[in-house]
Amino acid sequence: MSIARAVTLGRRGVFYLFLCLIFLFCFSGMEILIGREVEPNVALETIKSLENGVTALRWKGASFFGSLSDGTRYGETYFFEVLFEPSSKRHWMAVKVQKQPDTSCRVSFLSFDGKQYESLGGLVPCTEDVTLKNGGRGIINYDYGRSGEHAQFGISTGTLVTGLVSGIPGICSFMPGAQPESLSFFLAEWIKNGQLISITESEEGVWDIVSKVTIWVLPGDNNPRTRIELQYDIAKGGVITKQRVIAQRMQSGKIVDIVVKNWDIIHALNTKNQWVPKSIYQMDQSTLGYVKIDFDEFEINPPIGENSFRVAFPDGSYIDDFIAKRRYKVGDIIDEDKAIDDFIQRHGFTGDITLPKRQMALWQYILMGIGIIMILIAFYMMLLEWIAKRRQ
Numbered sequence: 001m002s003i004a005r006a007v008t009l010g011r012r013g014v015f016y017l018f019l020c021l022i023f024l025f026c027f028s029g030m031e032i033l034i035g036r037e038v039e040p041n042v043a044l045e046t047i048k049s050l051e052n053g054v055t056a057l058r059w060k061g062a063s064f065f066g067s068l069s070d071g072t073r074y075g076e077t078y079f080f081e082v083l084f085e086p087s088s089k090r091h092w093m094a095v096k097v098q099k100q101p102d103t104s105c106r107v108s109f110l111s112f113d114g115k116q117y118e119s120l121g122g123l124v125p126c127t128e129d130v131t132l133k134n135g136g137r138g139i140i141n142y143d144y145g146r147s148g149e150h151a152q153f154g155i156s157t158g159t160l161v162t163g164l165v166s167g168i169p170g171i172c173s174f175m176p177g178a179q180p181e182s183l184s185f186f187l188a189e190w191i192k193n194g195q196l197i198s199i200t201e202s203e204e205g206v207w208d209i210v211s212k213v214t215i216w217v218l219p220g221d222n223n224p225r226t227r228i229e230l231q232y233d234i235a236k237g238g239v240i241t242k243q244r245v246i247a248q249r250m251q252s253g254k255i256v257d258i259v260v261k262n263w264d265i266i267h268a269l270n271t272k273n274q275w276v277p278k279s280i281y282q283m284d285q286s287t288l289g290y291v292k293i294d295f296d297e298f299e300i301n302p303p304i305g306e307n308s309f310r311v312a313f314p315d316g317s318y319i320d321d322f323i324a325k326r327r328y329k330v331g332d333i334i335d336e337d338k339a340i341d342d343f344i345q346r347h348g349f350t351g352d353i354t355l356p357k358r359q360m361a362l363w364q365y366i367l368m369g370i371g372i373i374m375i376l377i378a379f380y381m382m383l384l385e386w387i388a389k390r391r392q
Helices: 004-032 041-054 148-156 183-194 338-348 362-391
Strands: 057-067 073-085 089-098 104-112 116-123 137-141 195-205 208-213 226-233 239-251 254-269 275-284 289-300 319-320 326-329
Touching: 041 183, 041 195, 183 195, 183 208, 195 275, 239 275, 326 338
Parallel strands: 137 319
Antiparallel strands: 057 073, 057 289, 073 089, 089 104, 104 116, 116 137, 195 208, 208 226, 226 239, 239 254, 254 275, 275 289, 319 326
């Protein structure tokens, strides 16, 4: 072998050795990054900062429910539009429920402006949009407990998905019927109560969060050993892309994991280059059912107007106002006395409510004064007659 040949081979060897060292360095660095444990409080602060960037959300779409046993869809389809403010829980929802083969659809408008709940419902032809031009029945109330349909429609519109997470940025809920809370809220509780198992970075910008939970998941099982596994994508602005509720069971003398609830959430970029959900599919073995939610529109931080979180009651609507204790028809001149009497008669209230003081007209004061004077005169005449009899 010539000297030149040996030099060439030596250079190639050094090059390949250098290349191997680069690969080893890269893979070792990746090993350090991928699969590493994320410190819980660091994760909590990161999630909070991403949630704080979400001031409001608006979305529009449709959802339906079905059976896992035979794959059939249930009869109702929900068409919805939602405006939601995570920090204050203020919301506005418009929902149309279509049940085959009915030609009339139930339409509901629901809102919470930070102080009071409002709802309006009625029936319209299914061919119409979500509107109640001719009015319906409305309710105004302070009490969320009297507004259960807010929770019902929250489930059907994606604001609440039964279980923990909705897949919508900044929103998740632990139980159906509850107002939605943030992921940071639950993570803080898990850390505080010692329930958090681990937070691992499975790939760059993606965290796998595992926590123990106490949640009823199967019929007849009131205290199961369960855990929640969810995937949180920081690179997409802080969205939850997957979630499972897993219960441990004894089978053939061994402890096995059973997936009781599973969520698959597909995200896509919207016109504002924001990662938003396009669809949510929830499987629930506890009810042997599933929920499919498809989003036609989704916007993060949309503009909010002064009355964005109020229901616009159209003329012809009958309103039961549990705050003012009145029942009236929108568009008519309101007789305060009649509105109060109608409310009491309809809802069975008698003396257990504090009614506002009624303003009396001038003629009522005059008649009351004349009546008092006549009573005094009659009393005076009786007194004179009694004195005369005593003198006889």
